[in-house]
Amino acid sequence: MAEKNKEQPIILVTNDDSIAAPGIKALVEAVKDLGRVVVVAPDKPQSGMGHAITIGHPLRLQKSFIFEGIEAYTCTGTPVDCVKLAVDKILHRKPDICLSGINHGANHSINVIYSGTMSAAMEAAIESIPSAGFSILDYSMEADFTAAKIYVKKIAEAMLAGKMDKHLLLNVNFPPVPEELLKGVKFCRQAYAKYEESFLERTDPHNKTYYWLTGEFQNFDKGEDTDVWALANNYVSIVPVQFDLTDYKLKKELETTWKL
Numbered sequence: 058m059a060e061k062n063k064e065q066p067i068i069l070v071t072n073d074d075s076i077a078a079p080g081i082k083a084l085v086e087a088v089k090d091l092g093r094v095v096v097v098a099p100d101k102p103q104s105g106m107g108h109a110i111t112i113g114h115p116l117r118l119q120k121s122f123i124f125e126g127i128e129a130y131t132c133t134g135t136p137v138d139c140v141k142l143a144v145d146k147i148l149h150r151k152p153d154i155c156l157s158g159i160n161h162g163a164n165h166s167i168n169v170i171y172s173g174t175m176s177a178a179m180e181a182a183i184e185s186i187p188s189a190g191f192s193i194l195d196y197s198m199e200a201d202f203t204a205a206k207i208y209v210k211k212i213a214e215a216m217l218a219g220k221m222d223k224h225l226l227l228n229v230n231f232p233p234v235p236e237e238l239l240k241g242v243k244f245c246r247q248a249y250a251k252y253e254e255s256f257l258e259r260t261d262p263h264n265k266t267y268y269w270l271t272g273e274f275q276n277f278d279k280g281e282d283t284d285v286w287a288l289a290n291n292y293v294s295i296v297p298v299q300f301d302l303t304d305y306k307l308k309k310e311l312e313t314t315w316k317l
Contacts, residue, residue, distance in 0.1 A: 066092035066153035066217050069143050073103040073136045073173025080159035083202035085124050087209040096129035097143040106173040109135045136177035154216050155181035158191030165230050165284040166250035179300050187216055187225035195233035204236035208293050228296040232288045243292040248283035250276040
C-alpha cells in the first residue's frame with residue numbers, strides 16, 4: 058500500500074475562501090480519486106489578497122480533519138503563503154499539479170489581477186508546478202458545484218495525463234447553470250472589462266467617517282473570443298495565463314522611438 062501511494066501523483070489543493078468554504082470541498086471531491094490530494098488552505102477568507110505574502114509576523118499551520126480521508130492543513134497566511142508552506146514544510150517536494158478554488162464568484166477579465174485564488178495558482182506556476190484556478194459566477198455559499206466538478210476532474214485528468222509545460226497556468230471559470238445548460242468549453246482570451254468603482258462614505262456610531270468599496274462591472278470588450286462572452290453564453294471559459302507581464306511589442310517600439 059505504501060508503494061502504491063508513493064507512485065500516485067500529488068495534487069496540491071488550496072483556495073482563498075478558507076478551508077471551510079463549500080467550493081474547496083467540491084474541488085477535493087472532484088479530484089480525490091486522481092492521486093494523493095493534500096489540502097493547504099487559509100484558516101479564514103482571503104479574497105482579493107492578490108499575490109500578497111506574509112512577512113511581518115509568523116505563520117502557523119494546523120492539521121485539519123475537515124475532509125474525510127484527505128490530508129489537510131489550515132494556514133494563518135495568504136493563499137500564496139499556503140502554496141509556499143505546502144511545498145517547503147508539508148510535501149518537501151513539488152506536487153505534480155496545483156489546483157486552486159473553486160472560488161465563490163467570478164475571476165474573469167481583470168479579476169485575475171486581484172484574485173487570491175488565481176495568485177495561489179500563479180505562485181505554483183512560478184515554482185514550476187502546472188496549475189489551474191477555478192471559479193464559479195455564484196457568490197452564494199449554497200452554489201451548485203455539480204457541473205463544475207465534472208469539468209474540474211476532466212481538466213485535472215488532462216493536466217496529469219500529458220507532459221505539461223512546467224509553468225502552465227489556467228484560469229477556469231464556470232457559469233452558474235446546471236450541466237444540461239452548459240454548451241462545453243471555450244479557450245479564451247481575457248476580456249477588457251473591469252469594475253467602475255466608487256466608495257460609499259458613511260459615519261460610524263463614534264461620528265468617524267469610513268468608506269465602503271462598491272462598483273458595477275463593465276465589459277468594454279465585445280469580442281466573442283473572450284472569457285466574459287463565453288460565460289455569458291453558458292460555456293466554461295479557460296484562459297491560459299502567464300506571469301511574465303512584459304509588453305514585448307511596446308518594448309520593441311520604445312527601443313526604436315525613445316532616444317534617452
